[in-house]
Amino acid sequence: MDGALAVAMSRLMDEFLLLRVWDASQLEGKEGLRVAVEKLSVSLASASVGSGVWPAFPTGGTTSTGELSVSTTDELRASGRSLSSWPDNALTTSVDGTFSDDLHLICPASLPVLHEIATRLDRPFLAANRVNFEDAEWWTAEDMVKRWILATKLVGKVLTVMQTQLMAQECGAFDRFKDDYFMAIAKQSILVLLKFADGFTSTRSPEKLIYVLELYGALDSSAPSLLPLFTGKHGELISRQVPVVLAKLERALRAATGGLVAKIRTDSSRAEGVGVHPLARYAMTCVELLAPHREALDLILANAGEDPAGGAEGVASFGGLVSELIAGMERNLEEKSAVACAGGSLSRHLFLANNTSFVLSRAADAGVASLLGGDWAARRRGRLEQHAASYLEASWGPAVACLEAAAGGGGKPARALAKFNAAFEEARGSQAGREVPDPAFRAALREAVSEMVVPAYGAFLEKHPKLGKSVRYTAADVAQSLSELFEGDTGMAENRW
Template structure:
């Protein structure tokens, strides 16, 4: 290459080219002559010029290819979440551990990166100056566009690993694959727009800035295929049905597209790139509409969920886990959600208040909608609770699920959106269910221990026997019930033990001599020990014989 031959040789080449061009211009300035020798010289100079232009075009391609540089790996350091939440009609695909997400890191480093070795830029500018001066500007533009467009294609496919999909491909894609590609798209669009294309535009301006409008036109030609393919993917995704599992992905895609609008306006600000600018804005609007539709469908899916069978053990329902863990992901998109939901009215039971302790975020559009979703969840859980045959298990179910919701709100960013008043209200709600459970379970059992002054020995012994029979029945059922939260379960054990053991101990203390030891089936220590088995979701209760006195 001329470049590798050194500056001196390059200068000689361009000087010789200038001499040939000067000679040709001198001939064109002369009157038409029929002198054969002059014609031969003119034709020979024209051939030499064509050969020189061909060589410069090849030189341009070789230098651009050999000295191209891609965005370094540190600019791609964008962390991913853990596993994604997958929606299905049974809501059984979610586990608490999968949603402990970390925020995506920002693209590191400056937005301006070096796509071409700076040492070769003066040489390429010299080639451009020579080719444009010799009316070979179109050949320069075509060669420059081809090489730089190929470099961008290679970067997309090799470094970013972003494939080009047709609309048919996207519509037929399985959710796991589509989910992966949607996640990748949000990162690739940002990297390509803010880093690669911004740097490509600077490169075009450096090399072709003296030959406007060639710089802008070349940049658009280099960029358009890649930009349109990315926009086409977004459009194809928006044609799919807006299932709830797509909400987070749509939010990410909308957020990035809206964030990049100003960058796109700057990149394609002139008339040449207006079609790309308009297409980008149209996609942002489409994604906004699909995100809102998906959000509302998510809420409707919760409200309309119906069950025909009671949830086993009264534990935390899959729907509750799904909804609360999904909501935990949404504060990251608070700006996008507040914008999208601003004009959508929703019922909210918490009136707006002012004061130093009240966070403005508590009454943002997003906050009102999140509370509305949980209200829909609570209504659904109330319906599910009615499927239980007994009152005590219904209260355990409502207590478990309400406590779970409170814990998810208290220990996450959701606290800033639900507010302390909501938390206090729901703590009182699950505590009320605890009281209702204890009353429904133990009131009738403990009533058997209420003796009268005129009770006979046989009556007292019968009361003791009936209490133990009733206790056995509670034990048999409630050891199969579930209270997953260990602290809540311990609180229930303590609260129950205080009431039951204290009443039983008092009954025995007052009537021990009348009843007789052999008629006392359980000691107070037996009762206290057995109560610890409640709510452990045991496959089968412990044999009660081991706790009976002989």
């Protein structure tokens, strides 16, 4: 008889928990919470279509093959999106504003039924806590991380509304169970969220770093409003579980940052051409994506010394991480250029100048240049000037030297002019296809070339007016030709002499 009673009460408990006190239409209808999450997810996805990808680190390549997938990093950078920060305004209007005023979660018709059942139940049976508040099916889309962040923000707000409305009802005998009943719903909801977040605590992949940071940030910011919802043993359970998951996420993040530094240091892709290398784009995109999480990373990395798994050696702050990422990338590019441009200092200097200019520009855009300090920027500006000067001397110096030799009495003017024409045409022919991607640096480099060549050529022509028909180009022709440099293959095809 005792066994049969236990089975009967257990089945009755199942039915009791299925008779939810909230109005299901508020969850499932056209304006329900799930639809709200769906709409926010779709809006967020639509906003990222222009960038082509979500703001996670570029993937699709390996360091062993040297294929860093960074073709979309400029578009990604321009989108400026963050999984956790973007929905705030949308959430304010849909949950904090009029939406919450119209959100009537309590279904009055359920209350008499619950009262009748409650008169036949004892409190201990409520410990079953078998409410399946979250339908797992809607979590299975590819954008589950986005949905989780949205759901974490929504669940805390909705549970607060549900608790307020439930406690305001007169439910007869069910009043004895209201708090336990709400605790069962709330606990199950939060445990589902925590279980999902906990699934990311085992990752150590640098490519997952941003996703884990977004998960960590959403959970950390939501915890202060979620924890006060729970009391008694439920409160103790959730209060233990949340810090545990956060601590595990922190450890995963420290390991991932160490992996990211190592990946950039050891990238084995080759340097081809003189433009910005994919490794530089990858590293600076990582810096820009990490920048919004500066405060969280400062706290997480500060504890690296206490973590056996550790992180990047010597990195104890966001600033330290950025410094290591950029320094590792620069050393790697130095090595690549030395191998790829062996015997060709001209190409090496332009390659390093392009990449140094790129780093300075992107560091300023990401707001980390000031964090790294004035000396950091000054050193790189000095390197940029040095590489630019070395490039000018190697590429255009020989042409100017022909004119200087004639000025010093080292040859006949006509012969010097012929040598200059040959050297200038060779230099321009070889440099016309060179690319300088940054507009500001391209303009500065063009001006430097022009200032080096045009005045010297103009002065030579003025000094030797009898050259007559031997003069193939005027000083204006030379200046115009130099103003079209550094456009890459397009410039080479469109600006032939």
